[in-house]
Amino acid sequence: MAQSKKYEYRVEQDGAIWTVDIIRRVTSRTIVVTKTQGDFATEAEAQKWGESEVKEFLKKTNLNELEKRRARKMAEEKKSSMNVKRPEVQQDEQEEKEED
Secondary structure, three states: OOOOOOEEEEEEEEOOEEEEEEEEEOOOOOEEEEEEEEEEOOHHHHHHHHHHHHHHHHHHHOHHHHHHHHHHHHHHHHHHHHHOOOHHHHHHHHHHHHHO
């Protein structure tokens, strides 16, 4: 599996139990454990879980996905703001109707 430079997983054994840490590289010298899951019976199960979690983190941090979410949010906000008129505009329209 091609490892991300930002997110990786580390599998450790403590007796008969396997533990997986999802780690994030903050700087070249600093890493932070983002998520930990334990109680795996085999190393294969632990690695499978680690790979799937790293994929999820990468999906969440993918810039293309982020931009799509932002664009959808902005489009929704624009639609809702178009439906609501400013109070001054509403007053002007009401006065025009009253004059007719």
